[in-house]
Amino acid sequence: MTDTRKTALVIGASRTLGLGLAAEYLRRGWDVVGTVRGVRRTGLHDLADASEGRxxxxxxxxxxxxxxAALRDRLARRTLDLLFVxxxxxxxxxxxxxxxTDTxxxxxxxxxxxxxxxVEVLGPLVAPTGTIGVMSSDQGSITLNTDGGQDLYRASKSALNQLMRCYAARHITGTRTLLLMDxxxxxxxxxxxxADLSVEESVPGVAETIERHRGRPGLHFVDHQGQVVPW
Structure with a gap:
């Protein structure tokens, strides 16, 4: 029998939102590859122990x-349905x-x-009808910045949004879904x-929003409730 389970690669899955997203996709019946930094044991290791190899x-x-690049080589034989950073x-x-300056x-x-x-290096591993997502924030929205504060963090997320937009423009004829997720x-x-939400309250909405946008090519800046976030 052919294995039809989907595969998600979650970059940065050792704790909080990344760990929650890995757990959510396991609950949805997916196979998951999660990355951690270094060799220290994390919550992801506990999740793996209970995952029956998934x-x-x-x-x-x-x-x-x-x-x-080394991770790309190790995963070269796998096809991903979702790459999420x-x-x-x-x-x-x-x-x-x-x-x-160094900060x-x-x-x-x-x-x-x-x-x-x-995204540039691992994106080719994603199926043509798959999804590439990155965790952004409404703090990266220039339109929504009416109060200021968190200058550096806001600037970094705005830069991420712009660079993802550049990526989308270079792949304008592509069939993959591209997501900036708040x-x-x-x-x-x-x-x-x-903060308003727990990880357990945010993550199911993130996964559901990703699912609802599957098969919709192009770049979408959306939140965990599926609402469009203004640039």
């Missing part, structure tokens, strides 16, 4: 281009003029450049304890 773990430092850092809430570089490399390197304000290390 979850495999790969090591990836996303800011290292050689590691991205979940990774971001924040380094405090300071006016941009007070941000050290600016670190955040932009982690939040914008590295996810797009993953998960909502979630209680994570980045979101803080006062």
């Amino acid at each position: 979850l495999t773990i790969e090591s990836l430092e996303m800011t290292d281009p050689e590691q991205i 979940n990774a971001a850092i924040a380094r405090g809430d300071h006016p941009i003029g007070e941000v050290p 600016f570089t670190e955040v932009l490399v982690t939040n914008a450049l590295s996810p797009m390197r993953v 998960p909502g304000w979630v209680r994570t290390e980045l979101g803080g304890l006062e």
Whole structure:
């Protein structure tokens, strides 16, 4: 009998939203490949132990281009139905003029450049009718920025959105669905304890929104409720 299970690759799946997304796709009957940094045991390892072989773990430092290429080589025989990149850092809430150059570089490399390197290198592994998604934020929306604050984080997500737009323009005739996903304000290390949503409340909506956009080529900037986020 032919195995018809779909396969998702979740980049940055060791905790919070990435871990929740890996668990959600397992619940939906998918096979999942999740990446972690380094060799330390994480919640993803516990999830893998209970997955009956449906979850495999790969090591990836996303800011290292050689590691991205090596992961592509290791997965070369697999066809992905979903590639989802979940990774971001924040380094405090300071006016941009007070941000050290090395901190600016670190955040932009982690939040914008590295996810797009993953998309460029691993995107060809995604089936022609599959989906490539990256975790964005409504804080990357220029239109919605009426209060300011979080200058560096906002700039990094806006840069990610623009670079994903460039990618979409270069693949304008492609048949894959491309998503910029806003998960909502979630209680994570980045979101803080006062955020509106738990991971368990956000993730099912993220997965459902991804599913609803399957088969709709082109780039979509949407939130966990399926609503369009303004650029």
